[in-house]
Amino acid sequence: MGINSSNYKNILILLFFVILLLFSISYAQTISWVSGYPKPLSGGRIELRWDVVPGATSYTIYRIEGAGNPYPAYVYTSVSTNTYVDTNTKDGVLYSYVISTTANNNLYTSTIGSAKADKTKPSIENLSAIPNPFSPDGDGFRDKVTISFYLSEYATVTVTLRDSNNSVYTVPDWNGRVCPNDGTYNLEWDGYFGSTLAGEGIVIYTITATDYAGNTNSATGKLILDIPDISINSLIATPNPFSSSLRPDATYTLSYSYFVNNPFFNLTPSYYLDQSGIVIGGVGITFNTDPPNSTIPSIKISIYDTKANYVRSFQYDNVTSTTVFYWYGEKDLELVKEDPTYTGSWWYKVLGNPVGEYKVVLEATYTILDPSNGAIISVPLKPLTTNVVLGEIITLPEDTTPPKVLTISPKDGSLVSDIKVVSAILDDGNGVGPDLDMSTIRVKDTIGRYVGGIQSNNGVDTLYWTFAATLTSGYYTIEVIPVDKKGNKGELVTSRFIIDNSAPQIIDISPKNAVIKVSEIEVQYQDIGSGLNLWDNYPYPPVGSHIELLLPDGASRKLVFNKSKTSSSLAIADIPNDLQLKDGVYNLGVYLVDKAGNATFTNSSFILDTTPPYVVSSSLSYTCINYTVSQVQVTVRDDGVGIDLSSNNTFLKLLRGTEVIAGPEITSTYTYDPTNSTYTNSATLILNIPNGFNWSDGDYYLIIKATDILGNSFFTSIRFSVDFTKPTIISVAPTGLVPKVDRVSVVYLETGSGIDLDRSSLNISSPSGSTSLKFEKDPSQNLLYAILSSEILSEDGRYDLNITLYDNAGNVASTSTYFILDRAKPYITSASPSKGATLVIPPSQISVEVKDSTSGIDVDLGKTYLKLKDPSGIDVGTYTYQVSQDYLTATLRVNVSSYTWTKGIYTVILKVTDRTGNSLDETYTFTLNLESAQPTGDLVVSPSVFSPKKGNLRIDFQFQATSGNITEVTIDIYSMNGKLVKTIYNHTFNTPQAIDTVIWDGKDNLGRLLPNGYYLIKVTIKESSGATKVKFKGIVLIK
Structure with missing residues (x-):
């Protein structure tokens, strides 16, 4: 068989690629790692990134555990890009990688890249904040806090603080700070967020650490920022120098029971050491507070000598700045227990200090509530110090002054209802103190007889007489004779009291039952004794006469009686102006107490009703x-x-x-x-x-x-x-065919109660479903409208409208209609010749099949037509059309059977309009090449050497039947070894001429891109006469 010019051209192209392949010499070339890669990522991942190799379509990754060369023995995986993230790793293991690829017949490999997998988050431990709480008030004491933490490895650390106002602050020096080693790190904070003091209360500090691999961990702690509301100052000792009565070379004793019952050691100017027979004096220690007269929860006084040796300390709670502490020059007291089981044998050993200078330190604490748990926290204030000089010992003069009676209870002239105990408080001034066993207290009745009872004391300064039996009404006299421990006897002191044990009687209470308003409560009573106690010192005890008013809401209020309105038989209590009485039942608890303490109680109630039905x-x-x-x-x-x-x-x-x-x-x-x-x-x-x-x-x-x-x-x-008249629906829009719509409008007539917009509705059935809409009203006219959203109008087609109108009286009117929404243009389903086609024989006709999916095609000649212009721009051929019965499809033709064709570019002009007015205008060209024309047609392939990455292969064919009609055209792709790669076209015809355009993407029937090489295009044409023709074209594919 002879070789024609086309086949010869294809053989030359094949030989060129074979020679190019033979002369391609492969040398190993280097793949460069991107700087910093491989690098570890969080979670134990390792990221590989290398430079792209031109022409490479895949890369092979080799991997080995440890420091070694994995190439070429340890193939790990293959990828198609120049990056890879390795997730199949073990924590703490070093991995070594090599990348390899082949491109343009060259072998490329990388150097060994290594990285250690790291899945472990950095550990943050041992968080602490000292001092805590801290007080950045500028006094130089506890002004800053040191935050410490332990870090387990290298990490970048950020420290943030959130105060009680939820303001967040990042410490500037600790915003991504590099901590290169494991260990303990400290940061100091002054309490400020920039130039603004942080909010008082709990401050949450968060330590966030990120290691080299990106593993992140955080830990939080809390501290308390508190600016004290109180401060102490001006520690003063007076007199200074001072002299003590205690010799440093002597031992003094102090009774344990006396000490316990007289808890004023270091709180009085002098103190009696009864077993030593002396009174000791001391130096007064005072201080001031800001604000003045504030209460300090705890004060501790410590005394040190010139060598800083601790000498004495004492501590008291809830102290005010008016308190004076006294140091008598003593050392710390030592409790001696001669018999541990018997407190009567216990005593304190008191020792004096030598003459010299001493330092006094006052340490005060205040308390705050921990906002997180309500616990009470003691916070120290800045200590105060001063020096005192202990001078020569002095001896106080002998005590010859008798004691006095300070008070007697009940006081002279008192009126009581019942009494079981009377008492007297004694005072010996700066003497040795009262002798409670030698001092006496007795009670006489109205006729001068002593009343039976038992005398006792509190061990400090108070005598008690407890009656053996209940006293009857009458006058009584208390007699007290004080004696001190030196035997000095004071004068007899007396006090008289009266007993009244008859309670007042309640006769009537007003208001009661139902009232429309109330401003006061009246209690009619009778008291034949001492008269009512109107509770002058309300609300402090002892409790006097009052009314407990129980409100309808369950709350209660105490009302005392008005002195100016109350008489010997009528007690009146005013309703306070701030008590806004509401309707309801008010229960009263009426308490009447006379001046002797006798009390009576009763209940009452009234109903307040100010509200109408x-x-x-x-x-x-x-x-x-x-x-x-x-x-x-x-x-x-x-x-x-x-x-x-x-x-x-x-x-x-x-x-x-x-x-x-x-x-x-x-x-x-x-x-x-x-x-x-x-x-x-x-x-x-x-x-x-x-x-x-x-x-x-x-x-x-x-x-x-x-x-x-x-x-x-x-x-x-x-x-x-x-309203008996229902609304009238006059018109609805839109209806019929519409190209666009945004709302449904209803014109109506309503002469009665008006349209009820809540009940009136539009139900619309669209191609995508049904929905119900509410109407809005045009205020300027009798027009309702419902806005149609894009979701409702998502598809073209028929929309059925069901309209229901209610008036406010419940009368209803309804109607139904529809509209057809058509927004889509007609479109081309096929064209012969196709756009851009190259023909080698004249076509028998120009035809375009068009379709409209909704309203159908309007075949009016001014709206739908097909024209053909020859290379000179002259219209040729005769236009005809054929339309389907439903007007949804049409075939437009230009008959060119009598036209004499010339080579060149022909222009097809198409206009198609649907019955809604949507129009498609299309103009395209095809080329007639008569120079290479063959009587039975041919196929035109472009480009002959093509790369799928740059575009598809285009095949234009045109075949003429030898006799009869062409019935089928098939296009197959074959490799050079004769293997069928893919059938890319198979279509049936029943026309003398077959024209079409086929596109191929360079892939086989499995969707795989074919390798570089020479391929044959085989076209098989079958005719109705039974004849079959085959044509070939060769192409070169380069990826």
Whole structure:
């Protein structure tokens, strides 16, 4: 078989690629790692990144554990890009990688890259903040806090703080700070967020650490920032120098029981050491507070000598700046227990200090609440110091002054109802102290007899006489004789008291039952004894006469009696102005106490009702109705004293304008509150409409009046409309075919109660489903509209509209219609010749098949046509069309059977319009190449050497039947070894001429891109006569 020129050309192209392949020499070339790669990522991942190798389509990754060369023995995986993230790793293991690829017949490999997998987050431990709480108040004491933490490895660390106002601050020096090693790190914070002091309270500090691999961990702690509301200053010792009575070379004793019962050691200017027979004096230590006279929760005084040796300390709680501490020059007391089981044998050893200079340190603490748990925290204030000089020992003079009686209880002239104990407090000034065993207290009755009882004392300064029996009413005298421990005897002191044990009697209380207002409470009483105690020192004890007022909401209030209004038989308590009384039941607890303490109690109550009745329900529940009524029922209720059912005070009335239609009228049957049958708490009022009353459209008024028994009245006029006429729907838009729509509009007529927009609706059924919409009203006209969203109008097609209009009286009108939405242009389903085709023989005709999916094609000649212009721009051929019965498809043709074809570029002009008006305008060209024309046609392939990455292969074919018609055309792709790669075209025809365009992407029937090489295009043409023709074209594919 001879070789034609086309086959010869294809063989030369094949030989060129074979020679190119033979002369391609492969040398190993280097792949460069991107700087910093491989690098570890968080979670143990390792990221590989290398430079792209031109022409490479895949890369092979070699991997080995440890420091070694994995190439070429340890193939790990293959990838198609120049990056890879290795996730199959073990924590802490070093991995070594090599990348390899082949491109353009060259072998490329990388150097060894290594990285260690790191899945472990950095550990943050041992968080602490010292001092905590801290006080950045600028006094140089606890002004800054040091935050410490332990870090387990290299990391970048960020420290943030969030205060009680939820303000967040990042410490500038610790915003991504590099901590190169494991260990403990410290940061100091002054309490400020920049130039602003952080909010007081809990400050949450967060330590966030990120290691080299990106593993992140965080830990939080809390500290408390508190600016103290109090400060101490001006520590002063007076006198200074001072002299003590304690010798440093002597031992003094102090009774344990006396010390316990006289807890004023270091709190009084002098103190009696009873077993040593001396009184010691000391130096007074004072300080000031800001604000003045504030209370300090805890004060500790410590004494040090010139060598900083600790000498003495004492501590007291809840101290004010008026407190004076005294140091008597003593060392710390030593408790001696001669018999550990018997406290009577215990005593304190007291030692003095030598003459010299001493340092006094005052340490104060205040308390705050931990906001997180409510715990009480003690916080130190800045200590104060001063120096005192202990001078020569002095000896106090002998005590010859007798003690005195400070007070006697009950005091002289007291009136009591009952008494079991009397007492007297003794005072020996700066002496040795009272001798409570030698001092006496006795009680005489009205006729001078001593009353039986037992004398006792508190071990400090107070005598007690406890009566052996209950005293009767009458006058009594208390006699007290004080004696000190030196035997000095004081003068006899007396005090008289009276016993009254008869309680007042309550006769009546006002108000009671039901009242419409109240401003005071009156209590009528009788007291034949000492008279009422009106509780002058309210609210402090002892408790006097008062009223406990229990409010309806469960709260209570104490009321004391008005002195100016109260007499010997009537006690009056005013209702305070700030007590806004509400309706309800008020319970009273009345306490009358006389001046002797005798008390009586009783209960009472009253009902306050200032609220009128109210409407519970009405049979006329709508303001517009479309029906007649024969009776109106209204239920009214009063939560207080009940309803007054007299016809003048409680009734119904119906009006039309000024015309009285019915009423006033109420029913004779009522319902009662089951808890109180005395009052009618609810009633149903019934108004009967006269027989034969002609209801007509218009406005009516229902008058309701309800009054309770106290005269609280409710009155209202309710307007309602009667409307029997339903709305009229005049028009609906859109209807029929529409190219666009955004709303449905309804023109209506309503002369009655107006349109009820809540009940009126539009139900629209679209191609995508159904939905219901509410109308909006155009205020300027009788027009309703519903906006159609893009979701509703998502598809073209028929939209059925069901419109329902309600007026406010319930009358309803409805109608149905539809519109067809058509926004899509017609489109081309096929064209012969196709756009851009190259023909080698003249076509028999130009044809275009078009389709419209909705309204159909408008074949009017001005709206739909097909034209053909020759290379000179002259119209040629005769236009005809064929349209389907439903007008959805049409075939447009230009008959060119009588036209004499010339080579060149021909232009096809197409216009297609659907019946909605949507139009498609298309102009394209094809080329007729008669120079290479063959009688039976040919195929044109471009480009002959193509790369799928740059575009597809285009095949234009045109074949002429030898006899009869062409029935089938098949296009196959073959490799050079004769293997079928893919059938890319198979189509049936029944025309003398077959024209079409085929596109191929360079892939086989499995979707794989074919390798570089030479391929054959085989075209098989079958005719109705049974003849079969085959044509070949060769192409070169380069990826």
